[in-house]
Amino acid sequence: MRAAKILIGVSLCVVGLFPCSRSNAASRVKAIRFGKLVDGAGKVLRNAVVIIEGDRIKSVSSRSDTIPPGAEIFDLTKYTGIPGLIDAHTHMTYYWDEALGTRPWAQLGSRTPAMTMFLAQENLRRTLETGVTSVRNLHASEYTDIAMRDLISIGKMTGPRMFVSGYGLHVSSRAGAPTPSRGQANGVDEVARAAREQIAAGADWVKMFGSTGSAQDVSGNQTYSFEEMKAAVDTAHNLGKKIAIHSYGPAGARDAVRAGADSIEHATDMDDETIAEMARRQTFYVPTIDHNRYYAEYRNQFGYGPEVAERLKDYVERNLETARRAFKAGVRFAMGSDAVFTMFGQNTRELAWLVKAGMTPGQALTAATTNGAALLGIEKRLGAVLPGYYADIVAVEGDPLADIGVVINNVRWVMKGGVVVVDKTKSRKNR
Numbered sequence: 001m002r003a004a005k006i007l008i009g010v011s012l013c014v015v016g017l018f019p020c021s022r023s024n025a026a027s028r029v030k031a032i033r034f035g036k037l038v039d040g041a042g043k044v045l046r047n048a049v050v051i052i053e054g055d056r057i058k059s060v061s062s063r064s065d066t067i068p069p070g071a072e073i074f075d076l077t078k079y080t081g082i083p084g085l086i087d088a089h090t091h092m093t094y095y096w097d098e099a100l101g102t103r104p105w106a107q108l109g110s111r112t113p114a115m116t117m118f119l120a121q122e123n124l125r126r127t128l129e130t131g132v133t134s135v136r137n138l139h140a141s142e143y144t145d146i147a148m149r150d151l152i153s154i155g156k157m158t159g160p161r162m163f164v165s166g167y168g169l170h171v172s173s174r175a176g177a178p179t180p181s182r183g184q185a186n187g188v189d190e191v192a193r194a195a196r197e198q199i200a201a202g203a204d205w206v207k208m209f210g211s212t213g214s215a216q217d218v219s220g221n222q223t224y225s226f227e228e229m230k231a232a233v234d235t236a237h238n239l240g241k242k243i244a245i246h247s248y249g250p251a252g253a254r255d256a257v258r259a260g261a262d263s264i265e266h267a268t269d270m271d272d273e274t275i276a277e278m279a280r281r282q283t284f285y286v287p288t289i290d291h292n293r294y295y296a297e298y299r300n301q302f303g304y305g306p307e308v309a310e311r312l313k314d315y316v317e318r319n320l321e322t323a324r325r326a327f328k329a330g331v332r333f334a335m336g337s338d339a340v341f342t343m344f345g346q347n348t349r350e351l352a353w354l355v356k357a358g359m360t361p362g363q364a365l366t367a368a369t370t371n372g373a374a375l376l377g378i379e380k381r382l383g384a385v386l387p388g389y390y391a392d393i394v395a396v397e398g399d400p401l402a403d404i405g406v407v408i409n410n411v412r413w414v415m416k417g418g419v420v421v422v423d424k425t426k427s428r429k430n431r
Contacts, residue, residue, distance in 0.1 A: 007069045012068045029053050032074045032393065034081035038362075040369045040401060041216045048081060052391040055417035059387055064429055076395045082365065083384050084133030084392025086372025087347045089244075089265055089286050089336025092127070092148060092162065094118040096301075103303055104341040105215070111144035124159030126345035128421050131394040131411040134161045134372070134382055136336070138207040138244055138265070139168035141182075144204045149321065158421060163376055166198040168207035168246070171231060173224045188231040189270065191224070194234040195243075206236040206243040210256050211267065215247025215295060216308045218315040220249020220268065229259035242377065244276040244286070248315075250274065257283055263334065263375060268319045270326070273430040279330040284375045287323045289353040290346070291338035296341060323357040324364035333359075334375045335368035348395070361404040368407075391418040395425070 030052040037048035037058065039142065049066055051058040093116055096104035108116065128134065137145045149162035167183030169191060185194035195206045212221045224232075229245060236243040237260070239290060245256035246265045253267035254274045263284040270278075279311055283310060295302065296312040327333065333354065337347040354364040373383025379388055395413035398406035414422035 011215075029058075029068055029071045030074065030391075031071045032081065032397065033064075033077050034079060035077045037081040037385060037400075038083075038365070040083040040366075041387060041404075042144075044401070045239075047077075048387060050081070050391075050393065052123075052415075052418050055391055055419075057385060057387055057389050057391050060385060074413075074420075076413060079395035079425075080400060080406075081385060082394050082400055082407070083130075083369040084382070084390075084394055084416060085131045085348060085368045085407070086134045086335070087132045087160075087337050087339070087368075087374050087382065088135050088263070088284075088375055089126065089288055089335040089338045090097075090127070090135045090347070091139065091338070091340045092123050092135060092137050092159075092205070092341040092344075093117055093120045093144045095123055098301075098342065104301060112401040113144045119143040120144075120160070122158060123147075123339075123344040124157065125346055126418065127160055128414055129411065130345060130347045131396070131407065131414055131422075132160055132347050133392040133394070133414065134376070134414040135163070135423075136205065136244075136376065137162055137164045138205070138246075140167060140414055141167070143167075143201050149204075149362070150202075160416065163204040164202075165207035165244070166201050166203040168209050169193075169194050169198075169224075170209040171172055185228075188227055189284045190256060191228045191231045192235045197230045197240070199236070199239050199241055201257070204241065206232060206241055208232050208245045208256075208261075210245045210246040210250050211252035213246070216304050216312070218248055218292070218311060220247065220252070221376055222247070222252040222255070224250065224252070224255075224397065225258055226255040229255050229261070230395075233260045251274060257281065265330060265336065266319070266338075268315060268322050270322050272325070273330075275326050275329045275331060278326065279332075282332055284334050284371070285323070285326050285331045286334050286336035287319055287357075288336050288338040288350065289316060289323060289357075290350040291340075292319065294343045294346065299340065320357060321379075322352060323353070327354075327358045332371055333367040334372045334373075335364070338373070340350070350406055351404045355404050360401075361407075362401045364404050365400055390416075392416050 032050040034048040037045045083116045145164035151157040152159045172184045185191045212219045242262040244263045245261040247253040250269045292312045296309040369383045373379040393415045397410040400406045411425045
């Protein structure tokens with residue numbers, strides 16, 4: 001009976017009805033001292049003191065006398081504090097061990113899902129080292145992203161908090177083919193069914209592949225009709241969930257926006273009318289410009305020829321130009337890396353592209369903090385260093401509001417939920 005009660009408690013913890021039991025590391029009162037703090041809510045505080053109880057921020061001020069006796073103090077006065085970053089498009093379960101004679105995509109398909117998920121803990125670690133403390137994971141086989149999310153939630157894996165989609169919805173390989181419960185769906189009724197299945201399995205989001213395009217393929221041909229996209233959107237929203245629609249090209253993006261998608265992924269060459277509609281509806285744009293830079297730069301790992309690299313570079317430039325036009329039109333952006341395989345650890349390089357698209361460093365940082373939290377629907381808990389928010393805090397060396405490279409290259413310390421998960425300093429002492 002006692003064992004059954006424990007199992008019930010763990011289950012309720014995972015689904016968020018009750019808080020998970022905290023480790024001693026998270027339960028002790030902590031105080032962090034920063035030379036400067038960019039709080040994510042529009043303020044820059046000098047000589048900041050952040051008090052943390054458990055996994056939440058209790059207070060933020062410039063007063064040292066707020067530090068309670070016995071608190072564990074982290075002296076980060078050499079650094080600038082920023083909110084924990086949010087990567088709004090990842091594939092955390094895509095792992096490659098770089099063994100000679102292997103290719104990433106082939107190796108991914110040759111392992112059992114359980115083995116892949118275990119090995120992918122390295123992706124979790126590398127992501128945390130970039131200052132990313134939360135991710136939205138869009139597509140994983142066998143619901144390994146759901147399992148990984150839940151293991152992190154109960155403290156059995158160390159990694160960023162995950163918001164996951166299960167299988168991405170995609171068209172079957174041929175008309176009339178059987179559609180097993182793996183995200184395959186043709187037609188309005190099947191799309192609605194497949195969306196419900198992901199949510200029933202525990203997905204936080206629905207992901208839909210609204211066009212071709214991935215890895216070396218930048219074709220962007222629309223795969224789902226407006227009616228099918230609308231069925232997926234309505235199903236997700238009626239069940240209290242959000243939906244991200246992948247479209248490499250403009251046609252799928254146009255219908256995804258009209259259908260009411262919460263975010264559009266990749267979307268290159270969008271016309272002015274679609275961009276204006278995104279701004280009007282406040283649809284989030286996650287352009288993931290950097291991931292095609294990655295495929296081109298690391299083409300030898302994938303076995304891609306020079307002609308593929310040129311095609312990818314051309315797509316990057318068009319993707320960047322679309323982002324420029326969208327930013328100028330007032331579209332809301334969230335930072336997403338689309339990280340796979342050896343790209344983990346480069347999650348925040350997308351920020352440099354956002355600056356190239358016209359953002360200030362501060363606006364790019366907002367895309368990875370405040371906007372990311374708003375996209376996830378948890379802007380009152382993540383994305384800022386404020387009382388009552390989760391204690392997800394990063395220390396960087398330099399001024400992130402003057403140079404976005406500071407965020408990309410100079411992360412020195414990371415706290416997630418009140419626990420230090422990365423420390424490249426000697427910051428800790430007891431009062």
